[in-house]
Amino acid sequence: MASGGPEPGGALDRLIQLLAKLPGLGPRSARRAALHLIARREALMGPLSAAMAEALVAVKACSLCGNMDTSDPCAICRDPGRDQGVICVVEGVGDLWAIERSGAFRGRYHVLGGHLSAIDGIGPDDLRIAGLMPRLGPPLREVVLALNATVDGQTTAHYVAGLIEHKGVSVTRLAHGVPVGGELDYLDDGTLAAALKARRPSES
Amino acid sequence: MASGGPEPGGALDRLIQLLAKLPGLGPRSARRAALHLIARREALMGPLSAAMAEALVAVKACSLCGNMDTSDPCAICRDPGRDQGVICVVEGVGDLWAIERSGAFRGRYHVLGGHLSAIDGIGPDDLRIAGLMPRLGPPLREVVLALNATVDGQTTAHYVAGLIEHKGVSVTRLAHGVPVGGELDYLDDGTLAAALKARRPSES
Numbered sequence: 001m002a003s004g005g006p007e008p009g010g011a012l013d014r015l016i017q018l019l020a021k022l023p024g025l026g027p028r029s030a031r032r033a034a035l036h037l038i039a040r041r042e043a044l045m046g047p048l049s050a051a052m053a054e055a056l057v058a059v060k061a062c063s064l065c066g067n068m069d070t071s072d073p074c075a076i077c078r079d080p081g082r083d084q085g086v087i088c089v090v091e092g093v094g095d096l097w098a099i100e101r102s103g104a105f106r107g108r109y110h111v112l113g114g115h116l117s118a119i120d121g122i123g124p125d126d127l128r129i130a131g132l133m134p135r136l137g138p139p140l141r142e143v144v145l146a147l148n149a150t151v152d153g154q155t156t157a158h159y160v161a162g163l164i165e166h167k168g169v170s171v172t173r174l175a176h177g178v179p180v181g182g183e184l185d186y187l188d189d190g191t192l193a194a195a196l197k198a199r200r201p202s203e204s
Numbered sequence: 205m206a207s208g209g210p211e212p213g214g215a216l217d218r219l220i221q222l223l224a225k226l227p228g229l230g231p232r233s234a235r236r237a238a239l240h241l242i243a244r245r246e247a248l249m250g251p252l253s254a255a256m257a258e259a260l261v262a263v264k265a266c267s268l269c270g271n272m273d274t275s276d277p278c279a280i281c282r283d284p285g286r287d288q289g290v291i292c293v294v295e296g297v298g299d300l301w302a303i304e305r306s307g308a309f310r311g312r313y314h315v316l317g318g319h320l321s322a323i324d325g326i327g328p329d330d331l332r333i334a335g336l337m338p339r340l341g342p343p344l345r346e347v348v349l350a351l352n353a354t355v356d357g358q359t360t361a362h363y364v365a366g367l368i369e370h371k372g373v374s375v376t377r378l379a380h381g382v383p384v385g386g387e388l389d390y391l392d393d394g395t396l397a398a399a400l401k402a403r404r405p406s407e408s
Contacts, residue, residue, distance in 0.1 A: 006273065006301070007273060007274065007279050010262075010274050011255065011258045011259045011262040011263055011274050012259055012263050012272060012273070012274070014251075014255045014258075015252075015255045015256060015258075018248065018252040018255050019226075019252070021248055022229075022240060023233065023236050023237055023240050024228065024229055024233040024236065024237060025226075025228055025229070025237075029227065029228040031298060031301060032228065032298060033226045033227055033229075035272070035296070035297055035298055036226060036227050037226070038259065038263055038272055038297075041260055044222065044225055045256050045259065046256075046260055047222055048219075048223070048256060049253045049254075049256035049257045049260065051215065051218045051219040051222050052219060052241065052249050052250075052252060052253035052256075053250075053253045054219075055215045055216055055219045055238075055241070055242065056245055056249055056250055056253065058214075058215040059215055059242055068210065068216060068239070068242055069210065069211060069214070070214050070215050070216070075211050092239065093239055093242075094235060094236060094239055097210070097235060
């Protein structure tokens with residue numbers, strides 16, 4: 001018990017070590033999560049263990065768009081109600097989910113699986129960029145580049161836009177501006193400048 | 205995909221719902237954790253699922269002290285190097301681990317499994333208090349009440365102290381005072397008053 005946790009190397013210790021690898025959980029919260037699980041064996045630990053085992057075999061990347069789903073092609077790619085003329089390019093599946101939550105997009109997606117990064121040694125071949133090319137023919141009209149507004153995200157957007165040029169497809173990007181509900185006083189200068197530059201006639 | 209996450213009711217959705225029940229993870233961080241797990245199937249999701257399944261059957265409460273361990277009695281209760289004359293009473297296993305990490309206690313423990321709470325309807329019979337009584341005979345000299353410095357914790361300490369009185373065992377509590385590394389300016393008045401009242405001759 002020198003570690004001040006459960007017996008090192010034991011089942012409980014192993015559980016804590018693994019929980020601590022989840023994003024958002026550190027060593028302290030991993031210990032708390034482990035005790036929470038132990039206290040709710042039947043209601044939580046059993047089902048969670050089973051859900052992971054099931055996801056392990058059932059969840060795979062859609063071979064068309066890269067979304068994570070239990071079917072391939074994924075539910076979005078199979079949905080005939082989706083606009084086949086627009087593809088939204090995102091970095092990760094989390095971004096896809098965020099756009100779905102907004103309810104403002106009814107086309108399909110293409111998940112790159114990351115962004116270009118010289119520092120991390122991630123080049124075009126490490127991303128799902130090649131798989132985008134065969135999707136560019138008709139009926140596609142537009143590719144929306146919804147990459148993160150970070151340096152790496154914008155570099156990636158620039159690179160992808162270069163590949164799509166002259167393919168007869170229009171390329172668009174998300175607008176920069178004031179977040180809805182945001183206070184100007186707390187906004188960074190870059191966003192405020194972008195919002196001013198893109199100002200629109202007032203619709204009163 | 206109306207939920208803006210994975211397909212509702214699917215394997216991935218179920219995983220996220222369960223992860224969101226862990227302390228420290230909300231809906232957003234549960235989604236991130238699920239994607240993190242999917243991206244690290246072999247390295248993390250498989251082992252974590254297995255660790256939970258193992259803990260489910262292997263980890264149990266020590267019938268003597270209430271600590272969580274894979275053996276019963278637990279490793280601490282079985283350790284002959286532990287001082288058999290002192291028992292430290294704590295609310296939960298997390299508190300036991302915290303005291304072990306301090307390295308300042310070499311006796312044994314008694315885990316109550318919570319604190320008395322009129323609001324939550326938790327009475328003495330809901331805690332492991334009865335199990336403490338048979339442990340009070342010789343060679344026991346001292347019971348350290350290491351309960352939380354909250355109203356409920358101190359109520360519980362008061363109640364337990366009352367039961368131990370006149371059993372020929374001395375009852376002690378943790379000292380209140382300035383946390384090591386703490387700044388007086390940020391300290392609450394109660395702690396500062398307690399630290400002043402318990403002031404000691406300077407050793408230098």
